[in-house]
Amino acid sequence: xxxxxxxxxxxxxxxxxxxxxxxxxxxxxxxxxxxxxxxxxxxxxxxxxxxxxxxxxxxxxxxxxxxxxxxxxxxxxxxxxxxxxxxxxxxxxxxxxxxxxxxxxxxxxxxxxxxxxxxxxxxxxxxxxxxxxxxxxxxxxxxxxxxxxxxxxxxxxxxxxxxxxxxxxxxxxxxxxxxxxxxxxxxxxxxxxxxxxxxxxxxxxxxxxxxxxxxxxxxxxxxxxxxxxxxxxxxxxxxxxxxxxxxxxxxxxxxxxxxxxxxxxxxxxxxxxxxxxxxxxxxxxxxxxxxxxxxxxxxxxxxx
Amino acid sequence: xxxxxxxxxxxxxxxxxxxxxxxxxxxxxxxxxxxxxxxxxxxxxxxxxxxxxxxxxxxxxxxxxxxxxxxxxxxxxxxxxxxxxxxxxxxxxxxxxxxxxxxxxxxxxxxxxxxxxxxxxxxxxxxxxxxxxxxxxxxxxxxxxxxxxxxxxxxxxxxxxxxxxxxxxxxxxxxxxxxxxxxxxxxxxxxxxxxxxxxxxxxxxxxxxxxxxxxxxxxxxxxxxxxxxxxxxxxxxxxxxxxxxxxxxxxxxxxxxxxxxxxxxxxxxxxxxxxxxxxxxxxxxxxxxxxxxxxxxxxxxxxxxxxxxxxxxxxxxxxxxxxxxxxxxxxxxxxxxxxxxxxxxxxxxxxxxxxxxxxxxxxxxxxxxxxxxxxxxxxxxxxxxxxxxxxxxxxxxxxxxxxxxxxxxxxxxxxxxxxxxxxxxxxxxxxxxxxxxxxxxxxxxxxxxxxxxxxxxxxxxxxxxxxxxxxxxxxxxxxxxxxxxxxxxxxxxxxxxxxxxxxxxxxxxxxxxxxxxxxxxxxxxxxxxxxxxxxxxxxxxxx
Numbered sequence: 001x002x003x004x005x006x007x008x009x010x011x012x013x014x015x016x017x018x019x020x021x022x023x024x025x026x027x028x029x030x031x032x033x034x035x036x037x038x039x040x041x042x043x044x045x046x047x048x049x050x051x052x053x054x055x056x057x058x059x060x061x062x063x064x065x066x067x068x069x070x071x072x073x074x075x076x077x078x079x080x081x082x083x084x085x086x087x088x089x090x091x092x093x094x095x096x097x098x099x100x101x102x103x104x105x106x107x108x109x110x111x112x113x114x115x116x117x118x119x120x121x122x123x124x125x126x127x128x129x130x131x132x133x134x135x136x137x138x139x140x141x142x143x144x145x146x147x148x149x150x151x152x153x154x155x156x157x158x159x160x161x162x163x164x165x166x167x168x169x170x171x172x173x174x175x176x177x178x179x180x181x182x183x184x185x186x187x188x189x190x191x192x193x194x195x196x197x198x199x200x201x202x203x204x205x206x207x208x209x210x211x212x213x214x215x216x217x218x219x220x221x222x223x224x225x226x227x228x229x230x231x232x233x234x235x236x237x238x239x240x241x242x243x244x245x246x247x248x249x250x251x252x253x254x255x256x257x258x259x260x261x262x263x264x265x266x267x268x269x270x271x272x273x274x275x276x277x278x279x280x281x282x283x284x285x286x287x288x289x290x291x292x293x294x295x296x297x298x299x300x301x302x303x304x
Numbered sequence: 305x306x307x308x309x310x311x312x313x314x315x316x317x318x319x320x321x322x323x324x325x326x327x328x329x330x331x332x333x334x335x336x337x338x339x340x341x342x343x344x345x346x347x348x349x350x351x352x353x354x355x356x357x358x359x360x361x362x363x364x365x366x367x368x369x370x371x372x373x374x375x376x377x378x379x380x381x382x383x384x385x386x387x388x389x390x391x392x393x394x395x396x397x398x399x400x401x402x403x404x405x406x407x408x409x410x411x412x413x414x415x416x417x418x419x420x421x422x423x424x425x426x427x428x429x430x431x432x433x434x435x436x437x438x439x440x441x442x443x444x445x446x447x448x449x450x451x452x453x454x455x456x457x458x459x460x461x462x463x464x465x466x467x468x469x470x471x472x473x474x475x476x477x478x479x480x481x482x483x484x485x486x487x488x489x490x491x492x493x494x495x496x497x498x499x500x501x502x503x504x505x506x507x508x509x510x511x512x513x514x515x516x517x518x519x520x521x522x523x524x525x526x527x528x529x530x531x532x533x534x535x536x537x538x539x540x541x542x543x544x545x546x547x548x549x550x551x552x553x554x555x556x557x558x559x560x561x562x563x564x565x566x567x568x569x570x571x572x573x574x575x576x577x578x579x580x581x582x583x584x585x586x587x588x589x590x591x592x593x594x595x596x597x598x599x600x601x602x603x604x605x606x607x608x609x610x611x612x613x614x615x616x617x618x619x620x621x622x623x624x625x626x627x628x629x630x631x632x633x634x635x636x637x638x639x640x641x642x643x644x645x646x647x648x649x650x651x652x653x654x655x656x657x658x659x660x661x662x663x664x665x666x667x668x669x670x671x672x673x674x675x676x677x678x679x680x681x682x683x684x685x686x687x688x689x690x691x692x693x694x695x696x697x698x699x700x701x702x703x704x705x706x707x708x709x710x711x712x713x714x715x716x717x718x719x720x721x722x723x724x725x726x727x728x729x730x731x732x733x734x735x736x737x738x739x740x741x742x743x744x745x746x747x748x749x750x751x752x753x754x755x756x757x758x759x760x761x762x763x764x765x766x767x768x769x770x771x772x773x774x775x776x777x778x779x780x781x782x783x784x785x786x787x788x789x790x791x792x793x794x795x796x797x798x799x800x801x802x803x804x805x806x807x808x809x810x811x812x813x814x815x816x817x818x819x820x821x822x823x824x825x826x827x828x829x830x831x832x833x834x835x836x837x838x839x840x841x842x843x844x845x846x847x
Contacts, residue, residue, distance in 0.1 A: 026721070190676040194739075196655065197634055198693060199663040212680035 034294060041290030048284055052098040059091040064246035071260070074269045081273055083257055087246075089273055095248040096277060101284070103164060103243070104229045108222060110168035115175025116218065120206045122176075123183035134180070137173045145170045146235065153241045163242065167232055171225060178221055182214040189213075216296050223292035227285045250277035320490055320523050321347040321370060326383035328365055328374060328547075339365050339378065341547045349490065350521040352514075354538030354555070356528060356570070358758040360728060362547040367493045367527045371408050372400045388490065405432035409484035413496040415476040419468035425479050426464025433487040444486060451482040454519065455512040474505035481513055485520065492517065492524045498533060502621040502785050503829040510536055510831075511842055529758040531570060532831035535559055536838040543567050555835050569760070576763055576792040578770060580811045583611020583795065587779050588633070588666075588747055593642035595632050602628050603639070604803045608781075610747065613773065615780040617794035617811075619787070619826065625803040626783045630749045633781070634668060647746075664694045667740035671752035673732035677724040683710075683735055684720045690742040709738040713768060730761035737768065741776075749781045754789055766792050787830045791815070799823050 034042075051058060060079070061067075065087065072082040080089035122130040140148075149166055156162040186192065187210060195209045234251025236242035243249040257274035264271035328340040340362045347353050355363045365378060372392025374380050385392040387408065392400060404410075409432075412418045419428060429451075430444035439447075445464075452460035455478040468476060477497055484492050497513070498506040514537055517524050526537045534541055535555060542552040543566070551564045562568050588610040595603040603625050610616050618626045631637040633644055635655035644651045646665065652658050670676035677686055687706050691697040697705055707717060713734040724732055733753060740748050750769070754762040770793060772778060782793055790797060790811070797814040799807040801822045807814055819827065831837055 190670045190672065191678045193636065194668065194670070194676055197636070197663065197668055198690060198743075199658075199660050200693070208681075209678055213678065 030298070037290045038294035041287040041294070044283060044287035045291065048097055048101060048287075051094055052101055055094050055098045059088075059094045061088045061091045063091065063095040063248055065091070071270075073267065074273075080276060081270065083253070083273075089253075089257075089276065092248040092253060093250075093276060093280060096250045096253060097280070099243065099247055100230065100233070100250045100281075103160060103233060103249075104226055107164045107168045107171070107229045107233075108226045110164060111171035111225065112175055112218070112222060114168065115172030115177075116179045116211075117206075118172075119176040119179025120183050120210060121202070122180045123187050123210070124202060124205060126184075126187075130180075133176070137176050140170070140173045141177075146232070149232070149236065150239065150241060153236070158241045158244055160243065160247075163233070163236070167229060171229065171232075175218075175221065175225070178217060179214065182217050183210050186210045186213045219292055219295050223289050226288060230281055230285070250281050253277040318349050319346060320349045320388060321345065322384075322386040323370060324384050324386075326366065326369055326385070327381045328362070328369060328378055329381050330365075330378045336379075339547050340369070342383075343544070343547070343549050345370065345525075345542070347491070347523050347525065349523055351540070352517060352524045352526055352538045354526050354528070354534035354541040355544065356531060356534050356541060357544035357550075358529060358760045360546075361544040363527050363529075363544050364495055366544065367495055367525055368410075370491070370493060370525055371404060371410065373404070402436070406436045406438065406487040407490050409487070409489040409492045411477075411480050411484050411492060411494045411497050413499055415480045415497075416468065416473065418480060419476065421468050424465055424467060425471070429464060429479065429483045429486055432483070436487065438487050448482060448486060451485055451516070452479070454516050455479075455482055456508065457482075472505075474501050474509050477501065477509050478512055481509075481516065485516055485522070488520060488522075490523060492522055494524060494526045494528075496528050499528065499530070503787070504621055504825060506533070507829050507831070507838070507841065510838060513537070514838070530831075531759070532837075535835045536831055543570070559835065576766060578615075578791075578793055578795070580795045581614065582810060583614035585612040586610065587612040588644070588646050588781075590629070590633060590644050591642055593629070593632055593639045593644075595628055595637055595639040597628075597637075601640070602803050603632065606642075606800075606803070606805055608798055608805070608808070610779050610781060611796070612746075612779055613777040614795040615773065615782050615793050616796045616798060617782045617784060617790045618798045618800060619784060619790055620800035620806075621785055621826075623802075624800040626785075626800055627751055628803075629800075630668070630751055630781065630783060633749060634666060660694065664743045665746045666749065667743050667745040667747070668749045668751065669733070669736050669740050669753045672756060673729065673736050674724065676736050677732065677739075679724050682721045682723055683727075686724075686735060687738050687742055690739060694743050705742070709742055712741065712772065713738045728761075729757050730764060733757065733765055734768070737765075737772075741772065744776075745778065747779045747781065749783070751783045752785070753782075755784065755786060762789070763792075769793065787827060799826070 067078070067082055067086040067088065069078075069082055070084055070086040072078050072086070074081045078088050078090070080093070082088055083092065118133055122133045149170055152166045153162065156166065192205060192209050195205050200209075230251065233242050233249065234254070237249060237252040238255050243252060245252075254274055254277050260274050261271050323343070323345040325342050325344065326340050327338065327342055329336040330339040331337075343362075343366060345353070345366070355367060357363045365375070368375065369380065369385065370387075372385055372387070372395060380393055383393060387403070390399070390403075392403075419425070426445060426448055429448045430441065433439060433444045433447075434441045438444075448464060449460050452463055457463050457475055457478055463471065463475070463479075471479065481492075481497070494513070498509050501509060510533065516522075524537075526534060528534050538555050540552065540554045541558045543550040543558075543564075545566055551558070551562065551567050553563075558567070559571075562571055586609050589608070591607050593603055593606045594601065595606075606625070606629055608616065608618070608629070618629065620626050628637065632639050635644075635651070635653065635658055638653040644653070646662070651662060655663075684703075684706060687709055688697075688702055691702050691705055706720070710716060710719060715731065715734060719727070719731070719735075724735070727735065736753075753769075754765050757765065766789065769780065773780065780793070782789075784790060794811050796809065797807075797811055798805055799814065799820075799822065806820055806822050814823065815827070828841065834840075
């Protein structure tokens with residue numbers, strides 16, 4: 001006790017006093033503490049992104065290039081063989097990364113912009129605007145989304161743009177509900193009141209005061225929604241209104257080559273071919289969720 | 305005492321708890337730090353021990369260790385915890401769970417957070433006794449009603465059927481004591497049970513806790529930072545600082561003859577008193593304010609004047625309309641009638657109609673510094689934002705001004721990139737003060753700014769506020785329910801009750817007789833450092 005100062009000192013109140021850190025140091029510390037699963041996720045996602053960006057350089061053939069041999073076996077010429085009309089499977093997989101991930105990412109981001117933005121506005125406003133938005137969302141959610149999507153797609157046509165917008169709008173209802181629910185809790189905190197007292201506008205309060213504090217559930221939802229969008233697109237493709245040929249997409253690739261599975265007893269590699277795009281989706285899903293888990297662990301302050 | 309099933313076979317030994325050389329480490333910032341550095345505790349049956357110290361002294365950690373429990377992120381590195389002959393430091397989780405809730409009970413600081421809001425109070429009160437099979441459920445329920453009665457809860461027969469949100473904070477704290485008493489434990493650990501309560505409620509809770517602990521001859525560890533409270537409760541007091549024992553002695557001896565300089569400094573905190581100065585130049589006045597939340601009117605014809613450079617303390621219990629008055633002044637709650645006049649001009653009633661300059665002049669500091677700061681913003685962003693927003697400072701200028709402000713509140717550059725979660729309670733409140741100062745306001749409204757803090761930290765904050773007032777001629781509207789704080793900081797006092805101003809005037813006038821009834825109750829409910837105070841107070845009241 002003798003070495004401790006008897007007088008009170010404000011900066012010595014917390015036992016651990018540490019140096020000021022720069023932003024770079026903080027990012028370094030964050031990465032150093034990442035667990036193996038998060039590293040796995042980051043490496044896989046990085047790999048996918050590289051493949052998507054450099055698809056033109058990596059793919060051995062053109063996206064829609066048709067070769068003479070349909071259902072060609074795996075080999076030197078066609079690494080994973082060819083599909084039912086003679087397109088190189090490896091090439092389609094590589095371009096599929098760009099198309100599927102691009103569309104799914106664009107859709108998810110758009111749905112979060114719409115749903116998240118309106119949800120935050122509703123949570124801050126809490127009066128007629130909240131009522132109007134919430135009831136409108138209730139109406140949208142009351143209609144089965146797949147049937148609604150089919151209807152809208154047949155009205156607006158199955159272009160990639162309308163596909164993205166329609167799925168994003170339908171998905172945003174769920175994001176809206178989540179965002180509003182979590183943001184309402186934050187919007188009543190003293191620091192939001194302090195920001196209002198300072199005279200801050202709606203935009204600042206939304207982006208800087210509330211959004212950072214509701215990130216954990218939103219990010220978790222993002223990881224989940226991202227995977228669901230894959231499935232929705234694949235389902236729509238199956239019904240013939242999704243991504244239109246010749247654009248390569250993992251969902252429709254699974255369906256197109258699904259019949260090959262029955263040849264498993266003659267040629268193992270042939271049976272694996274339809275599973276390749278499925279595995280690509282699965283790996284990405286797992287990787288994204290590993291990263292999301294790590295982020296959640298970091299931000300929610302959970303300890304074991 | 306109907307409980308015979310679990311009492312120890314060894315009756316000869318009346319030492320209940322014996323903790324030797326307890327060392328506990330906590331994990332933070334990627335490394336282990338010692339929190340408790342070798343403390344001994346001995347507690348006999350039926351004895352009440354007071355454990356005091358400032359926050360971070362390790363008193364809660366030590367209290368929990370008495371149950372053989374360490375929080376997540378903490379570990380017991382050495383020492384023995386002999387509870388009735390069983391070493392809890394070595395006992396298995398299963399054995400400890402059998403003791404917890406039945407032979408050792410814990411009463412937490414925040415009763416509201418400790419009850420399950422989905423179950424009725426009585427179901428939660430009897431849960432431990434019923435589940436461990438101490439006695440049949442029906443008996444436990446009858447017993448619970450008796451406990452409610454002993455704790456002087458209103459309508460003891462029916463209060464148990466309510467849900468936690470249907471009773472007040474003070475009642476909930478007493479129900480929690482009943483819950484702890486229900487299995488007739490040998491040891492109860494009270495962890496700051498009255499800190500969150502009003503003075504007038506605190507007295508009731510203290511009295512009923514003391515009675516019931518005495519009645520059943522239960523040993524207790526009473527953890528608090530409030531010396532006057534511990535003086536009423538404890539047989540002997542142990543003072544902790546930085547995880548080490550500073551001093552331990554029977555209560556009377558400790559109060560009259562503290563030996564260590566640190567203990568003496570704790571005792572002298574309450575002596576802080578500001579000489580009052582009468583102010584003439586009225587900077588802000590509110591006149592005839594009526595205000596309501598929805599249909600319920602909460603303010604009735606409230607008028608208050610703030611002289612420039614002075615402190616006006618608004619006193620009253622919770623629900624008296626103190627904070628509502630602050631909300632009217634800031635514009636968060638437009639009043640039904642009446643005006644707020646600042647520097648001779650009438651302010652618009654609603655926040656959104658006020659100009660940036662008007663907003664800048666009135667700043668606010670909140671009670672809970674935790675919730676008043678965005679947990680995702682660093683200190684630099686928190687203090688820097690008003691600088692950008694009101695003064696348009698950027699880059700180097702902004703940084704220099706932030707450092708200047710940090711210097712004013714006695715913190716340094718190393719705090720710039722910390723998040724609120726990396727600060728102690730007092731430091732957080734200092735950052736909030738800096739945020740208010742950053743706007744260079746004329747008036748700062750302080751809403752119970754010290755009530756969530758330890759006494760020694762409180763004193764630091766109050767002295768800081770006084771120094772800043774002298775230097776920058778700031779006017780404070782100081783909302784509080786603590787009379788000691790009022791003495792320390794105010795020039796003028798406004799006493800409020802049920803939305804009305806009961807009394808208003810200079811400190812010396814208000815704090816000297818004759819008092820109106822309510823002021824008298826408020827003043828007399830504040831515990832003194834005298835261990836007989838509670839007994840005398842209760843006797844006087846029953847006369």
